[in-house]
Amino acid sequence: MSAPPRVLTVAGSDSGGGAGIQADLKTMLALGTHGMSVVTAVTAQNSLGVQGFWELPGEAVRAQYRSVVDDIGVQAVKTGMLASAELVETVAELLAGTDAPAVVDPVGVSKHGDSLLASSALDSVRTKLLPVATVATPNLDEVAQLTGVHVESEDGLRRAAAAVLAYGPKWVLIKGGHLRGDAVDLLTDGSEEHVLRAPRHDNRHTHGTGCTLASAIAAELAKGRSVPEAVAAAKEYVTGAIAAGFALGGGIGPVDHGWRSSRA
Ligand SMILES: Nc1ncnc2c1ncn2[C@@H]1O[C@H](COP(=O)(O)OP(=O)(O)O)[C@@H](O)[C@H]1O
Ligand SMILES: Cc1ncc(COP(=O)(O)O)c(N)n1
Numbered sequence: 001m002s003a004p005p006r007v008l009t010v011a012g013s014d015s016g017g018g019a020g021i022q023a024d025l026k027t028m029l030a031l032g033t034h035g036m037s038v039v040t041a042v043t044a045q046n047s048l049g050v051q052g053f054w055e056l057p058g059e060a061v062r063a064q065y066r067s068v069v070d071d072i073g074v075q076a077v078k079t080g081m082l083a084s085a086e087l088v089e090t091v092a093e094l095l096a097g098t099d100a101p102a103v104v105d106p107v108g109v110s111k112h113g114d115s116l117l118a119s120s121a122l123d124s125v126r127t128k129l130l131p132v133a134t135v136a137t138p139n140l141d142e143v144a145q146l147t148g149v150h151v152e153s154e155d156g157l158r159r160a161a162a163a164v165l166a167y168g169p170k171w172v173l174i175k176g177g178h179l180r181g182d183a184v185d186l187l188t189d190g191s192e193e194h195v196l197r198a199p200r201h202d203n204r205h206t207h208g209t210g211c212t213l214a215s216a217i218a219a220e221l222a223k224g225r226s227v228p229e230a231v232a233a234a235k236e237y238v239t240g241a242i243a244a245g246f247a248l249g250g251g252i253g254p255v256d257h258g259w260r261s262s263r264a
């Protein structure tokens with residue numbers, strides 16, 4: 001049997017299993033790839049929020065990354081929660097030395113509003129991490145935090161994309177999931193533009209949407225798809241996972257990563 005495409009997530013652990021490393025690995029499996037992980041931080045997290053987190057030293061992140069990349073090799077990398085300026089800079093340097101596409105999800109706050117990134121790290125995200133991204137996938141809160149551009153309707157997505165592209169990622173996918181109406185995202189590299197539209201599912205169990213989308217893009221890139229093809233396939237996967245999101249605990253439940261396979 002030949003090995004499946006290899007994808008690496010560099011992100012935080014979510015003890016509740018809905019977002020972070022756990023969402024990433026489930027997504028990678030669901031999309032037919034071999035998922036691997038570099039843990040940047042450990043969160044104590046559930047459906048009610050983030051009760052605490054502990055970040056790993058830069059040395060531990062670097063060692064995990066080298067272990068995976070130098071022996072097994074990667075065909076795409078996804079980054080999520082990086083917690084601090086030190087980790088953002090360490091990961092940016094590692095990505096710059098890796099010959100594989102990088103999907104950068106600049107995770108700032110959780111769905112509950114708990115911060116997952118020190119405000120002192122924002123400048124490193126802008127000047128070190130975004131420039132090495134093949135695709136950056138900010139949500140509208142992250143766009144506002146990073147660029148000062150506030151978007152309140154679909155019309156503003158193009159302005160947000162231009163502001164993020166100015167920091168140097170090859171492509172940006174602005175996620176309009178926090179707007180009303182259809183779930184509309186805009187993908188552009190500054191010349192091509194693709195609007196991805198899906199019906200909004202009236203389901204509050206959306207924990208892990210952003211992690212799932214970014215990991216799905218990385219998995220599709222690892223299979224050799226182009227960026228627009230990978231994003232279109234990933235959008236279809238996350239939309240189905242949101243439609244099937246289920247209640248767990250007393251708060252916001254997770255999307256269903258296994259929605260395409262039978263639960264019987
Ligand atoms: N209720 C929903 N129904 C359908 N798609 C959604 C819904 N909420 C978010 N999305 C989609 O999920 C993906 C992740 O977006 P978003 O939730 O904005 O990211 P984040 O988790 O980073 O806040 C995007 O493609 C967005 O359009
Ligand atoms: C460890 C970790 N990483 C990322 C998120 C963001 O989750 P979402 O994908 O719902 O924005 C999270 N809640 N926890």
